[in-house]
Amino acid sequence: MMNGNKTDFPIPVGRTAVGDAAFSFHCHSEVSCFLTCCHKVEMYLYPYDVLRLKNRLGLHSAEFMRRHTRIAEGSHSYFPAVMLNMSDQEGYPCPFLKKNGCSVYRDRPSSCRTYPLERAVEKLPGQKELKIHYFMTHHSYCKGHQQERCYTILQWERDQFLGEYNLMNDLWAEVDAFFATNPWQGEGRAGERQQLAFMVCYNIDEFRTYCFRRNLLSGFFLSKEERRRIKRDDAELLKFGFNWLQFILGDRRTLLPR
Ligand code: SF4
Numbered sequence: 605m606m607n608g609n610k611t612d613f614p615i616p617v618g619r620t621a622v623g624d625a626a627f628s629f630h631c632h633s634e635v636s637c638f639l640t641c642c643h644k645v646e647m648y649l650y651p652y653d654v655l656r657l658k659n660r661l662g663l664h665s666a667e668f669m670r671r672h673t674r675i676a677e678g679s680h681s682y683f684p685a686v687m688l689n690m691s692d693q694e695g696y697p698c699p700f701l702k703k704n705g706c707s708v709y710r711d712r713p714s715s716c717r718t719y720p721l722e723r724a725v726e727k728l729p730g731q732k733e734l735k736i737h738y739f740m741t742h743h744s745y746c747k748g749h750q751q752e753r754c755y756t757i758l759q760w761e762r763d764q765f766l767g768e769y770n771l772m773n774d775l776w777a778e779v780d781a782f783f784a785t786n787p788w789q790g791e792g793r794a795g796e797r798q799q800l801a802f803m804v805c806y807n808i809d810e811f812r813t814y815c816f817r818r819n820l821l822s823g824f825f826l827s828k829e830e831r832r833r834i835k836r837d838d839a840e841l842l843k844f845g846f847n848w849l850q851f852i853l854g855d856r857r858t859l860l861p862r
């Protein structure tokens with residue numbers, strides 16, 4: 605059961621808004637469409653998706669990007685987006701799809717976790733908190749909608765372990781909104797600043813080397829515990845990188861300089 609809640613946020617074509625009420629959906633290996641949706645997918649990857657996948661596959665982030673992704677137009681013209689390449693085998697399956705299903709299931713990208721829903725964030729003027737919107741997709745091939753099990757949004761987020769992904773994607777949404785302000789100081793696309801930003805967002809292993817060779821952490825007030833976490837955890841390094849980019853490119857007080 606869907607709840608068409610009222611919102612001024614534009615509803616994407618072919619979607620319906622989902623509110624607090626439960627919706628019916630269940631995806632399992634017995635549905636006749638099992639794994640149909642893992643073929644020929646036009647899927648955006650966000651920085652945290654790349655981080656999880658490259659760690660799962662044991663690849664350097666540069667190698668992951670080279671093997672599995674392509675650059676695409678983003679939501680604005682000031683920073684590119686990244687998409688997952690499908691394999692060129694018959695039916696164009698996702699490269700991580702194996703006979704029995706998804707081989708990277710625990711680290712599958714945000715879009716796969718969220719499906720059949722889509723999530724959008726809205727920044728309201730003067731408000732710190734982001735407003736979250738969920739929309740229901742309606743693909744005729746997907747039989748999960750006809751199953752009896754029901755979820756609320758909250759239950760779906762828990763069931764799909766979306767918490768960490770949503771948190772990181774919300775931070776990314778702030779950074780991408782900042783990039784949309786054209787902070788490249790006249791350098792244009794793919795200038796030095798934008799390349800640096802791209803490295804931080806999508807090549808965390810390279811950024812790790814860059815960060816520690818230049819001793820970036822020492823320029824800011826960070827607790828011992830924060831430094832320790834940044835040193836050993838890619839996600840914490842990515843959070844630091846997001847703050848650092850806004851600090852150096854936009855003079856935002858996202859970090860406290862020494
Ligand atoms: S098409 Fe829908 S029900 Fe079928 S496998 Fe994909 S998500 Fe599950």
Ligand code: SF4
Pocket residue numbers: 641642643645698699700701702705706707708709712713716
């Ligand atoms: S990552 Fe996994 S769930 Fe997502 S499309 Fe690929 S095989 Fe399917």
